[in-house]
Each structure stands twice: as C-alpha cells, then as structure tokens.
Amino acid sequence: MLHIDWLPNKKDTLPLYRQIYAYIKHEIRSGNWPINSKLPAQRSLAAIFKVNRSTVQTAIDELMADGLLESKPGSGIWIANNTWSLFSSPEQIDWNFYVESSTYRPNLPLIQEINRAEFKQNIIRLGTGELAPDLLPHKELTAILQKTSGNIKSFGYEQPQGLLFLREQLCIHLRKNGINVSPRSILIVSGALQALQLICLGLLPKDSKILLENPSYLLSLPLFQSMQVDFAEVPLDSEGINLRTLAYQQKLKKAALLYTIPTFHNPTSILMSEQRRHDLLQLCRENQLPILEDDVYRDLWLDSPAPPPLKSMDQDGLVLYIGSLSKAVSPGLRIGWVVGPEPVIEKLADMKMQNDYGSSCLSQYAAAEWLASGFHENHLRRIRAALCIKRQTCLDVLTQHFQEIASWHIPAGGFYIWLKLKEPISLPKLFKMALAENILLNPGSIYDPLSNRHLRLSYSYASSIELRNALERLAAMIKELN
Template sequence: MRNKKTAKLPKYKQIIEFIKEKIANGEWPIGSKIPSQRTLAKTFHVNRSTVITALEELMADGLIEGKMGKGTVVISNTWTLLAKNSAPDWEKYVAAGFQQPSQKTVQEINQSEANAELIQLSKGELSNEMFPLDLMKEMMGKVAQNMNAFGYEEPKGYFPLREALSRYLQTAGIHASPSSILIVSGALQALQLISMGLLQSGSTVFLDRPSYLYSLHVFQSAGMKLTGLQMDEEGLMPQTIRMTPNMRGRAILYTNPCFQNPTGMLMSQKRREEILAFSEQEQLSIIEDDIYRELWIDHPPPDPMKSDDKHGRVLYIGSFSKTLSPGLRIGWIVGPEPVIERLSDIKMQTDYGSSSLSQRVAAEWLTTGHYQKHLENVREQLKSRRNFVLKVLEAELEGLAAWNAPKGGFFIWLKILPSISLKSLYAKALSHGLLLNSGSIYAQDNGNYIRLSYAFASCEDLKKGIILLKRLIKTLSS
C-alpha cells in the first residue's frame, strides 16, 4: 500500500495519496463508496481524527462527498474531467446484477475473518493446529511425482476421484456409481448449480430455521422463496411443511441433518425416516447437505437419508472443506444420472471443471487411507476442544447464557439470557478484537443467539474470548 515516496509523509497525507491513487487508477470510479472511517483507521493504524482530517481535505478538493444513507462516495475525478467520454456509471451496473449482495453484517464478517489479530469466536473452519501439513505435503509430492501434462477434466470430474468417492460413500450406506457423482468446487457451488439447473424462478425452498442458508443468497438471487421450518430436539419437523397443489415440481427441501449449522443439532434416525416418507408422499425432492457428517464426537450419526433413497429423490452433498481443507475447494453431489448430467453441463458452462490438481490430491487422500486416519485425529481434537469450551462456559456464563452440548461438528448455539441489543454486542465485541456471528444472519428472529465455534480459535483465545463476552454482556445489561 505504501511506497518509499509516501512512507515519509504524515499519516493523513498517506491516506490522501492512497485514496487519490485509487481514484486515478479507476479502481474507485465516480459513484464508488470509499471504505469507512473505522476501516481506514485500522488500515493505516491511526485514530479516526487523522482519517477525518484526510477526508476533509479530499472533500475540499471536490473529490469525495458524504451522502445521506450512502457514506462517503467519489464525486469527481480531476484526472479525467477533460476526457471526451465520461466514466461508466458502475453503481448502476452493480445494482442491476441479479445476484443479491450479502447482508452488510455478513460482508463485514467475511472481511474481518481475514484479520489474524481478531479472536475468531464463530469461525466455521478447522484450526491451523489441526491442518495435516506434513501429510498434505506428502500427498502433493506423490501427485507431483506421477504428474503428466493435464488439461480440463471430463465434465463430471476426475474419474479416479469419483471411483474413490463411490467406495467411500458405501461406508455410509450410499450406493452410487461414479457416473452418479459430480465433483464440484465445494458445497456452495453444489447449491448454486442446483439453483441454476433444477428449479425455476418462483419455486419454494423449505429449510431448517435458523439455517446457514439464510446468510447466503443463492436461491433468493434465482427468484426463489425460502420458507423456514420449525425444529425440535430431533431436527426439522416435516409436519410443518405446507404443500399446495401448484408446488409439485416447484419446491425442494434443504436440510443439514448432521450437526446443523448454526445450531449444532443432530437429526435423529426416526426423523430422517419421517422426512423421507413425507417427501415420497408429497413428491418433494430433498437436498441433503451432509458436510459435517464425519465430524462426530460421541457416536457416529445415523445413516444419511440418501442411503434409504430408493426413488432418486435425494441430492446428497459432501465436501472436504470442513474435514480436511477449505483451500482444496473439492466437494461432490450424488444424485440420479440425468440430474448429474444436467448439473455437470452447467458446471462446464460456469468454470469448465474444478482444479485438476486439487482433484488428484483429494483422490490420493482417499485411496491411501490417510483421510480416515486424519478424521480420527480431528475427532479427538474436536472432542477435547468441545469439552474445554463447555467447562469455560459453565464457569463464566452460567446465568448469563444457555446452551446444549453438541454431539459433533463445530458449533454451540449460545442463547444470551439478559435482554440486550445483539447489534451493540457485535459492535462492542469487534471494537475489542472479538468477532461474533449473531443469530440474526441465520434468520433467528426471536431471542438473542450467537453461533460459537470451538473448532478454529486456540483454546487460549477461546477462553479469553468467552471471558470478554461475559464482560460485554454484563456491561450492556447493567
């Protein structure tokens, strides 16, 4: 960001030069909203008064202006004022795009998760402490030794990986040939392909409420409606689904049955059978998002609904992102061959296939048996972390919060008992170096909830974060 020329300037001048350079290079065209004062203050390690001084000078020069409800925007570009053609109004293009933007809070969380200085009390990812670095190097080394020139894979993905997944899925009772498996770049792409290729605008997506799916706009951007369903201690309640005659072929059920995100709930075997029976009766297809399945702690979970699917009604999604590494960007969809053919065609139109290198590395993990050994280690560490956090919660938040002990996965669904503003709690926590995911981004619209993750932060930071959370709750409730 800074070069030798600007590094010697006073801080407020560095900010001015930075903003001018962004405008001059066309990175921030006219109409663009510039970063907030708080963001600029953090970026340049200064207080907000220094940022305000810089912005006032840029305003005096006529380059930026504060606009009600929009923040501070670029209103002029003195470097191109004499140009024959004015710059395009990119703000109109941005607003016209069909993909809906994430919620403001979700955008801020996504950006803040890259800040290593924050205590990440909610992050849904395995800690670096659990990343099998040496084994990953070994797997990549084997792939490199056997590497030939490789180009695009076949539409459904690298065949040896699909063969390995076919064998692996049998351990969960799912019998799927390689031709019924599509390799995707993570579970999110699987959902995007389904929204693009199988459902029409105006369709209904039934789902758990709260759900991680509410923090995304995959289906809403395709013109579909999310209809939340009630859950009890056994999981999603199918009797709360209200099907109408015109929904046939225009509705689908999404569920995350194993250690649900964000509640950590595990769906019972009985409830899985009830949902599958309901889907067959009402001709309602199911998306079974099972990316947390292997992260059980106490006992293996019930078999997937897909294992009892005799009519090809269930689309089954899995991924290595939560169990091994999100950086691999490898997931899969299992479904009827005509559906997989359709989705593979759309994937080819989208990115012409997932990374060939990542697919080969993933195949190596599965075929050598190292993946199962790695999972055993991950489960041990998650158990230790979960038990540690439960003890800290009992010691620090008794009477201030309520929670259940999860049987696996990453998350504890923490209910804040005092009546406080969760927006204020989120903002105060962030200003103290603590990043939280509040329940509102998952459509939890009654009660104050926080998604707490015991998977990512170190045990030291987890304890420090919970103690800080206790202090902030007491401050806001006093």
C-alpha cells in the first residue's frame, strides 16, 4: 500500500491539481512509489488530499499523458513508468515482485491501519495496550538515565545473555513471585515479542503446531505463519484455558508447545485460577508438552495479587517464562526477558547475537538501575490507582449505555475489557464509523478471525474524560448498526 502523508496547500497560487501532479510525480521519480504499484481509488485520493474528485482526475490525466500512470480496465490506476525509464533500458527492477514474493507476511491490513491511525492528532485510542504518556515514570527514568550515564563503563556490546547486573536484579525481582533462578537461566531480549520470535525460530521444528488460547494476541501476528508455525486453538472459560479441550487437542494435533497468557490474558483479561494452573501443569507434565508462559501483565493487578506463575510451580524445567517492562514501566525501553533451562537460554542467546548482537546497553543499564533503585514498587502503586479509576469510568459508562447491547466481565487487572455484543454486526463498518469520529478501535476479529461480536476495549491509554466521551458515542454507533 502506498503511503501518503501530504496535503496540497490551498493558499498557494499553484492550482491544486498541479500540486497533486507534482507530488505524485516526485514520489514516482524518487522511487518511493515503484513501478507496478497500484494507486488508491480516486475517491480515496480525493478524501486523503481533501479536494474534489475532479481535481484528482485532472492530475491523474496529466500523469497518464506523461506515461507515468496507466489505467488497467477493472483494476484501477497503476504506476507504469518513472522518468528514469525514459532515458535508460526498458528493463526495470520490479521491487513489488520482491515485496510480494517474500516469505515474511505483512501485517493484516486492519492492523496496519491501526498502527498508522494511532499517531493521528486528536485520536482517542480505545484499544491501545500501553500506559498513557502521563502514567509513564518520566521523572524517575530521567533521574536514572542521568545517574546511569556516569556509571556505564562501556558503550560496547554486552554478554550474549545480557548485562549481568540486570540479570542479577531480575533474579531478585523474580524471586518475589516464587521463581528462583540464577543469572545463567535468564536471557535479556528487546521486548517479549522478540522472545517469541527467538523461541519459534530456534527451538521448534519446521511446520510445528503451537497450542494457544482462542482468542489470542498471537493470532494477530502473521510473522509466526511466516516462520512456518501453525496454530491449534483451545477455548477459554472463566478460569482460563479449557483443559478438557486441551487434552483432546494435544492427542489430536501432536503439538510442540503450549503458549498461554494465564495472568490478565490478552485480549480477554481472564485470570487463570490457581487450581487451573496446577491442573494445567500436571496435564502438560503427563503429556511432555512444553509451556511458554507469557507473563507481561503480572504487575498490573488491580484488586489483589495474581496467583503464582506457572514457572514458580515448575519442578521439571517444563516452562519457558517471558516477562517485560513494556507494559508496567516503559515500552520505549524495549527490555524483556526469557527464563528457562540453561541449554535453552544459551541457544537463544546465540541466536540473538546473530540477529542484533544484543539489546541496547543503555536500556539494559537503565532497567537494572530501575529495579535496583526501589522505584518499581512505588511506580506500580501509582499506576494501579490510576488504572482503577479508569477501569471504573469504563464500567460506569458500560453499565449506563451498553447493557442492552453487550456483556462483559470486570477485569481484575491488565488493560482490557473484552466486550461481547449481543448481536453480530459488521466490525469493519463499525471500525470505519468510529475512525471517522476520531475513535480508534481494536475489533475482536484481530484476535479471533471468526469473531464478529467482540471489541477489545482498553482503559490504559485514553484519559477518563476521553473514555467516557468515546464510549458514549460508540454505544450510539453500535445501536445504529443493529
């Protein structure tokens, strides 16, 4: 898809169609828009440029006359040439062939649109899974970075497994949740997503099957299909992953791994009960099924601390454990970790060195100082209090405006409310209606392709005023579509 972030200047003396002509010609000549790329429809271009469709048509007619564009019947307008090709060999590199032939799949179009829209001015991000800017610990991190700048002995590469000081601090941090490991059993990664990539690429045979909850965050990421990994989905109930179905799936699918988010699940916020955790671990032990536990939301409990992680009950090296500072502290630090048996950690560390030669040493020092300073617990108390207020704002509006059209459960932590509509509607249409009113949604179809009745609402990013305003308008849109 061609990226357009330009508008013609309506105060300029140059006619609008000539400005559009010059812009498109520049993008083609510079190579930003390769040969054989398709232009958006004229109606869409007119909306993007905020001009009449006839203005766009005039600019396109001139570009076609110059031989830069061509019309393909029933298929739209395509880039046919660039000015270099008028003076050189007719054989041109078709970069679109390379793009489309890659084994690495692009994001879903809906997710690409969400990623772009998140940075629009005045947008209310009603689905974003991160802390609001005013909840990030700016003052504390600034102090830590100032202190760290004088303490760093080297700005070179760190050990393959990551900064030893950080791994030592993580051992102390993990011990609070019952996970007792040495620094040798920890790998520092650039966020939890890199951990998932390394594990799938480095530990799983080709064409492996991963069992996972449905819905699931992983279903929104085509990169795993790019790595020739297949998914077998297991439903959830109020206590977590359904063990009866899991046992059947394991025998049926011969899976290589179970991926689970037992604590404040993404996107449903379901908290797996302690008994279910014991039963799950026992079932996987009996079937020799490794578990990948994604625990990035653990610190974000709002009512009471969550049950112990699966890893704390693991006596057989069955569980690989992923944690991160992205959700509770700062996504910009890009610091996460994997805990597992030493041979596994050594393999993943070797792979990470091949990929990026280690996470940023500056971020690692800052993260280590953050954990060592005592800032973490004070910060968590502050954001829990703020998230409780925002959660209550959401629940109040839902009770007032959504009872006739949807159902939900009260999350005990994390960021999300998994809203289930009582009647199926067109989620793409709702998404576009909301976006037109500067409300950005995360439809449930991102996390379950068959869903046409769910929305992942997040109370973590928008302000309480924005949440109330956006949810009230969203209720009116849903009622209009019913």
